[in-house]
Amino acid sequence: MLPNKQLYQQINGSTRWKYGVPMRRNSAITPVLCACLLFLLVVLGSRSGVAAAPDPTEQLRPFLAKVTAALSDPGLKRMTKQQQCDRMIGVIRERFDFQEMSKRVLGQQWRNLADKEQQEFELLFTQLLQYAYVGKVDDYSGQQVQFIQQRIRGDRAEVQTQLVDRNKSIPISYIMLLRNDQWMVYDVVAEGVSLVRNYMEQFSEILRKDGYPGLVKQLKGKIAELEKNFNKS
């Protein structure tokens, strides 16, 4: 919305121009114009989802509080391993976008997969994460989450936190995507190591050597192994 010279001249009368920019004169119409412009900005801004977007930290905070509350719930310890797992994944799903994660972890390969294969991969990858992380409820010993800062660019955001223990604090960043007013996590960066990029390199080598069927086979094998150890422990 660059100022239109003619329009300006019509409205403001004899506005003088210098270096192509109107030299403003106080006139009754200027505040009205400003108000219109402001209104337009707000309307346009909210439509593109930037100006009116919810705050990522404010959405992540109650979510992480819920996760830590679920982890320290004494009832959780009385459940069977499988119930614990299902309970935790239910809480996590609220703000983790496993489809977006699966998509990014395969990179360009994702587009080469049929819809059915994409769904299959998403299911397997979610299961892998479920057993590898979500099932580790015993590892939780009252660590607290501190929020450090956040960065927003367009519909992406990074919220930096510290997981604080008596002995150490681990920096953890949540990488999020804005979806229908909800910031959804699609990557977790612990001590500078991105979970998605780490799995991406593992998977891309398997895909290169054995193709998609090979990857599915390896994933299934890994999940079976984790499941076995999981139910044993």
Add this chain to the structure above:
Amino acid sequence: MATAHMNMAGRLARLCLALAMAAAILSGRGAVAADFGGDVISERLFGTVDFLSDESYEQPTSNTKVADPIEPFNRAMFVVNDKFYIWVLDPVATGYSKVLPADIRMCIGNFFYNLGEPVRSVNCLLQGRFRDAGRTLGRFVINSIVGVFGLADPAGNEFSIAPRYASFGQTLWAWGIGDGFYLVVPLIGPSTLRDFPGAVVDGVAAATYTPPWSDNLYTAIAVQGLKTVNRVSLHLGEYQRVQAMSVDPYVAFRNGYYQMRNKQYERSDAAK
């Protein structure tokens, strides 16, 4: 009598050395990077990783992936280190952790970290990070005196001078020397053709001002062993956890090492 005594000391020293080395390698994630205090690197070589841009999630390129032409050798060494960790280092560190409470082990860790500060300070100077060089030296003076030989970290806790990462590998990086390629060093762990010699230089430099230990090879090895066992004891179970959740642990550790080191380099570079 004296000979027997020395033999035993020698054996003990050898054991400790081996342990130390294994520990260094195995702790893979935290240990490797933390041990040698690797530091700043620039965008020139790594490309800055910005998690908010989609490019970070494209297929790994030469900027985000380390070259690995000797993968068969590296994979073999990875297995050696894995066995060493599981069979030797982890049991020893577990026993050690039962004898000494975590607070004391953390003090021992602080003590060793403090001894490395002068080397870190010099590396900062060589990289042109003059403020970091001063801060690191300040930490050394404060922690050595107020922190009782570096057992505590009053510089960080009371004076808010956070530790700075710096290593000779990083200095070489700052001078424009590339990684070469990925290298899994037996008993030491993930490194690169540039960073491993860098770590050796840091170690030799530190030995010049820690006299009683550097006189005798066995003693030096024993000290290194203690340092490693102590560090591993503070990170028990982490190695196994990364192993368990990885589909290809070798690639997982290679990628993790590279990502973590790049982050350290970038962070210290940004602080310049």
